[in-house]
Structure formats: C-alpha cells, structure tokens
Amino acid sequence: xxxxxxxxxxxxxxxxxxxxxxxxxxxxxxxxxxxxxxxxxxxxxxxxxxxxxxxxxxxxxxxxxxxxxxxxxxxxxxxxxxxxxxxxxxxxxxxxxxxx
Amino acid sequence: xxxxxxxxxxxxxxxxxxxxxxxxxxxxxxxxxxxxxxxxxxxxxxxxxxxxxxxxxxxxxxxxxxxxxxxxxxxxxxxxxxxxxxxxxxxxxxxxxxxxxxxxxxxxxxxxxxxxxxxxxxxxxxxxxxxxxxxxxxxxxxxxxxxxxxxxxxxxxxxxxxxxxxxxxxxxxxxxxxxxxxxxxxxxxxxxxxxxxxxxxxxxxxxxxxxxxxxxxxxxxxxxxxxxxxxxxxxxxxxxxxxxxxxxxxxxxxxxxxxxxxxxxxxxxxxxxxxxxxxxxxxxxxxxxxxxxxxxxxxxxxxxxxx
Numbered sequence: 226x227x228x229x230x231x232x233x234x235x236x237x238x239x240x241x242x243x244x245x246x247x248x249x250x251x252x253x254x255x256x257x258x259x260x261x262x263x264x265x266x267x268x269x270x271x272x273x274x275x276x277x278x279x280x281x282x283x284x285x286x287x288x289x290x291x292x293x294x295x296x297x298x299x300x301x302x303x304x305x306x307x308x309x310x311x312x313x314x315x316x317x318x319x320x321x322x323x324x325x
Numbered sequence: 326x327x328x329x330x331x332x333x334x335x336x337x338x339x340x341x342x343x344x345x346x347x348x349x350x351x352x353x354x355x356x357x358x359x360x361x362x363x364x365x366x367x368x369x370x371x372x373x374x375x376x377x378x379x380x381x382x383x384x385x386x387x388x389x390x391x392x393x394x395x396x397x398x399x400x401x402x403x404x405x406x407x408x409x410x411x412x413x414x415x416x417x418x419x420x421x422x423x424x425x426x427x428x429x430x431x432x433x434x435x436x437x438x439x440x441x442x443x444x445x446x447x448x449x450x451x452x453x454x455x456x457x458x459x460x461x462x463x464x465x466x467x468x469x470x471x472x473x474x475x476x477x478x479x480x481x482x483x484x485x486x487x488x489x490x491x492x493x494x495x496x497x498x499x500x501x502x503x504x505x506x507x508x509x510x511x512x513x514x515x516x517x518x519x520x521x522x523x524x525x526x527x528x529x530x531x532x533x534x535x536x537x538x539x540x541x542x543x544x545x546x547x548x549x550x551x552x553x554x555x556x557x558x559x560x561x562x563x564x565x566x567x568x569x570x571x572x573x574x575x576x577x578x579x580x581x582x583x584x585x586x587x588x589x590x591x592x593x594x595x596x597x598x599x600x601x602x603x604x605x606x607x608x609x610x611x612x613x614x615x616x617x618x619x620x621x622x623x624x625x626x627x628x629x630x631x632x
Contacts (some may be wrong), residue, residue, distance in 0.1 A: 238502065256461030273596045281437075286561055286565050286568070287585070288554065288555050288586070289555050289589075290628070291555065291592065291594070291624065291628040292554075292555040292556070292557070292625070292628075293555065293556050310595065317544050317616070317617070317618050318558050318618040321433045321558070321618070322431050322434065322517045322518075322553070323426070323431075323516055323517050324516060324518065325603075
C-alpha cells in the first residue's frame, strides 16, 4: 500500500504479533483496527512490576535497640561487614577484631 | 624505660629457648610479636616471653598463671608456674609458641573454636582465691584516659555521647560495684588476637593472655563479638555461628535459646563505650578526624543514651 500522506510505499513489520505499516518516506505509521489497543496492552505488560525476589538471607538474629539501623539484626539488613557488600572495606575495621 | 626491656627480654627468651645454657646456635632470630607501652612479647624459636605491665598485681598474676596451667584444654599452658624473671621491674612469663589467627584473613576467624573454649572456661567454677575478671576495670581505665585527654583538648562532638552512654551503665559495669550473679571463670579481654593454635601450625585452638582472667560475669567474654554485631560490623552469620556454638557447648552466659540480649546488653554496651573511648582518645591525640567505623561506635553510644 501507499502512504496516505506522502504516497511513498509502506512496508509491513511484525512487532510482538502486531502488524505495523511504516512509510519508507516519511516514517509515518499506519495501524489497523485494534492494533493500537494491542500495543497498549503490550506496554502495560512491560511496565508491570517484577514480582519480589524470594528472601535471600535467613532472618537476622536479634539485636539490641541501640544497634546500628542497617547493621545488626532485627532491622534485617546486611551491614558494614569486612567481607560483605557494606560500605567498609575488609581492612577498615579488621584491626578492631584483634585489639583490646 | 621501655627501651631497656627489649635487650633484657631478648636475653630471657633466648635463654629459655636453650635451657642447656649453651650459646644460641639455632639460627633463628628473635622476633617481636607485640611491643606496646605496657606489654612486650618476644619469640625465639618455639618459646615466647611476655613482659607484663609495670603495675601488674604480682600475686594476682601468679594466681592467673596457676589457673591457666590447670586448664590445658582452654589455655595455652605456661612454661613456668610463676613469673620466670623480672625485667625493669616487670614480671616475665614464658609460653610455648602458638600460631595466631591470620590478621589478613579475619573472615576465616575460628568463631566456633573461640565459642567452645569460652563455654569450657565459663563452666569452670572459680576457686575462692580467683581474682576478679578485669573487664570492667579496663573499661573504666579507658574512660579515665579519655577524660584526661578531653581535659587537654578543645571540645569534641563525639565526647558527650560516649560520656552519657558510660553514665547510663550500671555501677558494676563501670567497676564501681561488685559484679552480679553467680561468678564464672572469664577471660576478660577476648578478641581474635587472643587465640592461637598449639602446637603450631595446626594444633587445637587455645586462649592466651591471662592478664584479665578471673571470676565475673561470663557475658563479658561474649560482649565484643556482640558489640561488633550490634554496631553493624560483624556479619549476622558470623555472630550466629559464634553464639550457636557457645550454646551448643553448654556455655552459661546466655539462656540456651531465645533472645540472648537480656544477658549481653550491659557488657556489650560497656565494651562498645570502651572501644569508642579508646578510638576517640587516639583520634584526639593524633588530632585527626574519626573514620566511618569509629563514628559507627560513637553513633551506637548516642543511641544508648539519647540527649
């Protein structure tokens, strides 16, 4: 078919099961009946939130009320560990493990 | 004064390593394992000599050595039952060499072994002659040093939370009253530098350093790992490994199950305050800012005793 605007030939593409005619001249797009709705539906599926990942860590052991908000235990976080993914490097507090 | 200790202690450790009085021909150099204002530890071949602090209570040290000697399943056994010599008026004790925890691999720390050793120690009934465990006294000393340094420094924002958290502790934790509860035999200064394998390099783990050993609240020995965990430094799984192994070995400091914090809260607060005080004193003396880890201890103090 020809583009209704610039009369250049239109080419058909299949995108996720939706037929789309695009003009080879002005790049305009022609949608058949229901295709706009099909595209909207597809978009909604993409935007749907990812289901939450299963709990990767066992529940943290109890900690006192004065404990670090993102560290010890009952707040459930993984804190500033020397070997973990915290803010502190391995060396930054390891010396404390060995001193009075 | 400290400068005199090294040559004299070197002579002591070399002589102890070669008891036949022959001149040393073993070809090993004497190495310094620790050299601090109040403690010097030297190694020659398989023998280690420790010069204790000048103000050491000698009678109490003798009782502490005897306690370690009768608990070879817990403590590295001393080579002599009494201080072997005095250098510069400081008692010297002799020990076999044991292999320490690798300071570059703290993630490989023997948490289970430490817990089992502590449980064994805590299940030992102290003799009536046992001196008190010195944990609270050491915490009070750290606070006295901080106060002395603060008196000679401009005001520091980290000082008030540390002082408040200290004041909020019960008298016994500040060494101002006797320790409560049924006394257990305690190490008094547990950290990863207090564990060695004997015989080196792969014998069983044993505790070292008898200077603070005595009768007291066993929760004090669990309180450093507890404090590190509460401050968000020690990963939860390492704390769990330590606590679980201690309970499995029948350690009496905490209930067999459930929340252990009723028993650990006071000692863990005391040791958090003590550590915060030590690092703040060092930072003030060096006129440097606190680093992030040190600040996390100050923050914990602030949460213990809000303004």
